Amino acid sequence: MKAVSILALLVVMVCICITDSKDIWKPPPETTTEPPVTQHQRSDERKTRTAAIGHGDPHMMTFDAQEYDFEGYCSYVLVKDCLKKSFKIIADFRGQYAPNKPPTRMVAITITGEGIPEIRLLEDNTYSIGGQLHNNTRETVNIHRDWGFITVRGSRPTVNLTGLKLIVIWNGGTHRVRINLDNTDMHGHVCGLMGNADGNPDNDYIKPDGSIVYDVNEFGNSWAVPGSCP
Numbered sequence: 001m002k003a004v005s006i007l008a009l010l011v012v013m014v015c016i017c018i019t020d021s022k023d024i025w026k027p028p029p030e031t032t033t034e035p036p037v038t039q040h041q042r043s044d045e046r047k048t049r050t051a052a053i054g055h056g057d058p059h060m061m062t063f064d065a066q067e068y069d070f071e072g073y074c075s076y077v078l079v080k081d082c083l084k085k086s087f088k089i090i091a092d093f094r095g096q097y098a099p100n101k102p103p104t105r106m107v108a109i110t111i112t113g114e115g116i117p118e119i120r121l122l123e124d125n126t127y128s129i130g131g132q133l134h135n136n137t138r139e140t141v142n143i144h145r146d147w148g149f150i151t152v153r154g155s156r157p158t159v160n161l162t163g164l165k166l167i168v169i170w171n172g173g174t175h176r177v178r179i180n181l182d183n184t185d186m187h188g189h190v191c192g193l194m195g196n197a198d199g200n201p202d203n204d205y206i207k208p209d210g211s212i213v214y215d216v217n218e219f220g221n222s223w224a225v226p227g228s229c230p
């Protein structure tokens, strides 16, 4: 009789112990499983996030989502192929009331590339290809051979450079440019005000000489096109 109750008590105690140990064995909040999840998310973002945006007086967001304001008055390299130099996108920054007085904003975009005639997107949303102005055109215009085409959507010219997998959407009215770089081979090999598109926002302030700086004005000024300042 006594032996049975002791056995029963033991069984109950063992059960409590197992239940307790299960409760205690919840992983603590900061375990080693968390950092890999974050890294995984970041590499997913690298694959999907390919857009850089500049708008207003100018607020910039790089391909890697680094945000900053840069009040310049010259023309600046927004993005270019740093490796093979296959293309370059330049923005003209100008003061609203005087060429070199605040507030400043982007007033024109110039796209150049190997074998591509120069494309200019202007403040009134007209554009030119190789110097030929297209004013108030609604139809899709092909860019020389099969480099791509320009369509006007809701008055905003959209440049689709199909070979380079590069899309530039411009709205002169809001001084807004959006650049989509869908060519993953280019990621990490571009440079300019929109950063290097390698997935890391912390290394985007890279000057043309390859050095990383922390001062936005030093970074911005380093990308001025020589001779373009008013």
Ligand SMILES: *[C@@H]1O[C@H](CO)[C@@H](O)[C@H](O)[C@H]1NC(C)=O
Binding pocket: 122, 124, 126, 133, 135, 136
């Ligand atoms: C486009 O045409 C409008 C009038 O139709 C004119 O006011 C404007 O200046 C033209 N744009 C350019 C860049 O020539």
Ligand SMILES: *[C@@H]1O[C@H](CO)[C@@H](O)[C@H](O)[C@H]1NC(C)=O
Binding pocket: 160, 162, 167
């Ligand atoms: C750009 O052109 C390519 C090829 O025609 C097409 O697949 C893609 O959807 C276009 N992108 C945009 C944003 O128009």
Ligand SMILES: [Ca+2]
Binding pocket: 064, 195, 196, 197, 198, 199, 200, 201, 202, 203, 204
């Ligand atoms: Ca980066």
